[in-house]
Amino acid sequence: MSGSHRFIRQAPRKRGPGLLSAVAVLAVAVAGCASFELSEGATLFGDQTGCGGHRAFGPAAEANAASLTSLPLTPFGRPELGWAIYAPAIAREAHTACAADTRGFAYALARWQFSHGLSPHGAVDPDTFAAMKDAWQARRPFVALRKAGICPESPTRLADLTPDESRLDKVVQLRPRALKALRRMVAAARREVPEIAADPQQLTVFSGYRDPAEDAARCAAELNCAGLVRAECSSHRTGLAVDLVLGAAPGFTDDSSDDANRLYQSRTPAYRWLVANARRFGFINYVFEPWHWEWTGERP
Ligand SMILES: [Zn+2]
Numbered sequence: 001m002s003g004s005h006r007f008i009r010q011a012p013r014k015r016g017p018g019l020l021s022a023v024a025v026l027a028v029a030v031a032g033c034a035s036f037e038l039s040e041g042a043t044l045f046g047d048q049t050g051c052g053g054h055r056a057f058g059p060a061a062e063a064n065a066a067s068l069t070s071l072p073l074t075p076f077g078r079p080e081l082g083w084a085i086y087a088p089a090i091a092r093e094a095h096t097a098c099a100a101d102t103r104g105f106a107y108a109l110a111r112w113q114f115s116h117g118l119s120p121h122g123a124v125d126p127d128t129f130a131a132m133k134d135a136w137q138a139r140r141p142f143v144a145l146r147k148a149g150i151c152p153e154s155p156t157r158l159a160d161l162t163p164d165e166s167r168l169d170k171v172v173q174l175r176p177r178a179l180k181a182l183r184r185m186v187a188a189a190r191r192e193v194p195e196i197a198a199d200p201q202q203l204t205v206f207s208g209y210r211d212p213a214e215d216a217a218r219c220a221a222e223l224n225c226a227g228l229v230r231a232e233c234s235s236h237r238t239g240l241a242v243d244l245v246l247g248a249a250p251g252f253t254d255d256s257s258d259d260a261n262r263l264y265q266s267r268t269p270a271y272r273w274l275v276a277n278a279r280r281f282g283f284i285n286y287v288f289e290p291w292h293w294e295w296t297g298e299r300p
Helices: 017-030 055-067 084-093 103-115 126-138 141-147 176-192 194-198 212-221 228-233 259-266 269-281
Strands: 205-207 241-244 283-285 292-295
Touching: 055 103, 084 103, 084 126, 084 259, 084 269, 126 141, 176 194, 176 269, 176 283, 176 292, 194 269, 259 269, 269 283
Parallel strands: none
Antiparallel strands: 205 241, 241 292, 283 292
16 A cells, blocks of 8 residues: 555545545546547647546645655666656556646546456556556556466567668568558658657667577677566567667657656657557557567457
């Protein structure tokens, strides 16, 4: 249990109809003014109309504004402070385009919490974050295989990206249908977001299929097996995983997992568009790495 509940108005202890009706009353009170469904082509946090929300969610909004940069979490095996990096993914999960410190966001999160058996207070806390992470990871077929102790074989067919689709000097490959889906997605992003269209580097690929043998050799040669997982069984061996250029914070590389870089990337129009829209094209994000996306249209 965390101390992050302290600002929350006491939720009804009673289970069943009591809680349900309390939530229903709140939902009716704020319906239409606090949250809205994401439409096609949405970019998260673009339009804050209607995010003022009901005052009942004021305390939760204040709590979120503070915890955004201060909540201690260890979401992916490494301690982090705050959840700003994950705010777009959380907003997407809660079906809201409202910014993280608004009442509208808190209301949407409360709905999500309620539908996931959590106390619907509208504030991000460690339990809510853990449930979100479970939901994100559960959508990755590769993760399910790894949980079952399976490391998938390399695909039998791969297709080459064109030189202007990748940022590397060597040929990048993906499974043919994954590449088709990627092309459709990048074309849509360029159509829908002027900032992406203006920079031809945006959403080019800096890693696709990776030969497991090469990965292992590099890990040994560089004496850098920090990504031991990568060497042992990376999702890039499936030909379904792709690392996309989003831009990097000054002084960082495109794949730097430094928190400052990930925060920078999480705020780019490209990432926010992807979070809102990539699912339309079958792509799911590994949220710890804003650049890493997996196509789910075929079994890994
Ligand atoms: Zn990757």
